Amino acid sequence: MENRELHPNLQAALQLVEGIFQMLGSRYEVILHDLSHVESSIVALAGDVTHRKIGGPVTNYLLQLLQKYGDSAPNSINYRNVTTDGRILRSSTIFIRDENGHIVGSLCINQDLTDYIVASRLHQEMVSFQHPAEEDEAEELFAHDISEVMEDMVRTELGMVQKPVAYMQKEDKLSIVGNLANRGIFDVKGSVEYVAECLGVTNFTVYNYLKELRVKNK
Secondary structure, eight states, rough: OOOOOOHHHHHHHHTTTTHHHHHHTEEEEEEEEEOOOOGOOEEESSSSSSSSOTTTTHHHHHHHHHHHHGOOOOOOEEEEEEEETEEEEEEEEEEEEOSSSSSEEEEEEEOOOHHHHHHHHHHHHHHHHOOOOOOOOOOOOOOSHHHHHHHHHHHHHHHHHSOOGGGGGHHHHHHHHHHHHTGGGGSSSHHHHHHHHHOOOOOOHHHHHHHHHHHHHH
16 A cells, blocks of 8 residues: 555544544454545454455445545444354444545445354254244445456446346347446546447447436436
């Protein structure tokens, strides 16, 4: 990650990361994001719940919150997450703003609940006549590179169409671009090129789709 000058409010939060982690313990992870650089937003972390590193990217969930709400994005406290290896987390995302209310970063805390949930389920099996219901998986991806975030978002949208790209009509591709725009993918550098490649169209076509969608939404 390149040397960068952090906003003073992020500098202040930077001093809290290690202390919060030490207070909470080893089953937690505390991460500070500089949201002016979504491709390499992680500027500080303590703990190793999601195995990410300094210089890692923003998550798809954060991108989606920012795209949907902008600077009005609410804090998201104690929501459920599932990692790619099946561990169950309780997560919180707290936004950090400047003096004008603009979001400059976020402090994210992840707690690994897997062992507690396994123990709870074992207890339930001992005292219950039926198995507990399966829990739904969360949609947040803890990636090590921003390209993983983009790939997951595009793969999900392509899967929803349920036809090969070669058989897609303009309406299919326009819908995919619109959904990806709503999820905030086009805030990521290089995303237009990646989406164009996946859809088998030119960069110019993707820009035209975005322009058409803006006009339609007005």
